[in-house]
Amino acid sequence: MDYEVKLEIFEGPLDLLLHLIHKNEVDIFDIPIATITRQYLEYIDMMRALNISVAGDFLMMASTLIHIKSKMLLPGPQDEEEEDPRLEITRPLLEYMQLKEKAQELSDREILGRDVFSRQPPPIQEQLDAEGPQLDVSLFQLMDAFKRIMDRTRSGAELTLQVERWSVKEKAQLIIERLKKQDTLFFHELFSDDRSVSELIVSFLALLDLVHSGLIKAFQSSEGHPIQIKASFHQDMANGEQHHGKAPETDH
């Protein structure tokens, strides 16, 4: 019954806030704090329902948001000099956005071992290549997509988890098998055979785990297009050691 998945969250509260600001198409300098806070908390609830361990950082940010919201509700006794309480999140967000942009600029440079090569190529290509998950679609976009599938399957149903017949490991293996036959899959296709809500959830967790361990890649052809899943393992090493203990423990 106790169903716990240890899945490190690979994006943080700031990413979630940016995602929400982007999604709602609001001005970062004039964040509708009530709306954003509500949606932020919904995400946290969803992550909890999925038993993704919600890092303390997410809760910290939640309390900051609520604090700002309450400050804004109170009639300010102070004069005009009183700072907009939203600055408390606007500033870190701006800094973070800017650093993300710089990170992008760095990745766009002519990188040794990717774009340019010196005469004695240092062994960077394998080294860099082994690095973690490629997530062209963010975790929150995946969660959005998953939420739509859940809504479609059982509108208004509670996320109740029962004794599970499926393990995340098995589902992950299934996804890999499918990707071996078919290069890319649409996100919704992953769930086409799933019967119950809990099975959907297990599939989704398996997907997250595979993305996290770098075996598959989630991407969109462009903004707003359906999310697709692609194998990023080499066919011959899809089994065995590649999955070095990253598979979440799911006892049932």
Next chain:
Amino acid sequence: MEKPLKLIIEALLFAADKPLSAREIHNAFPEFSPSDITAALNALRADYDQMKRSFTLHEVAQGYQIRTRSDYAPYVLKMLRSSPARLSRAAMETLAIVAYKQPIIRQEIERFRGVDVGGILRTLLEKDLIRIVGRKDLPGRPLVYGTTRKFLEVFNLKDLQSLPRLKEIEELESDEAQPPRQGSETAVQGEEEEPETPAPSGEEESSSVTD
């Protein structure tokens, strides 16, 4: 037996396994003046560009290195049978923070990113893209991180000053039409005195923050 300086330098660059600086060449051949060496290096690069060679002379990590042009990357990669090198987005973000804010401690990096970066820092250390430059005089004596010479080599940077400039947060706010009342003091960070950081100040490209 005298050979032209330009071709001597070409031979040195060809045989070197790391970027060579004009100073290193001068140290090995004191008979050539540094300015002649620099002129020869520039002439070599001009030659390669003019001849449309598949390689050119890059100025990286305060030295010169012959590198293939990016148009030829697919061919080289095919022969090396490797997929292009890449870092995850989280790793790139962390690396950018270290590059721009160095010297920096882990706690500050985590404040920027809002998540734990312990594992990523270890990866970046292993790849020799960042290094520990010391310890900070704070409780717990936290480690201080900075970027390495290899970082400059990998990202094709001449030096840290050639990183595109980072705007002050006030500039970002005033970039916007309706600033939310100026918050005079320097954002949240600020109390950080930056001793020997060569404050990245490159060309004034105004990449305004959108999306």
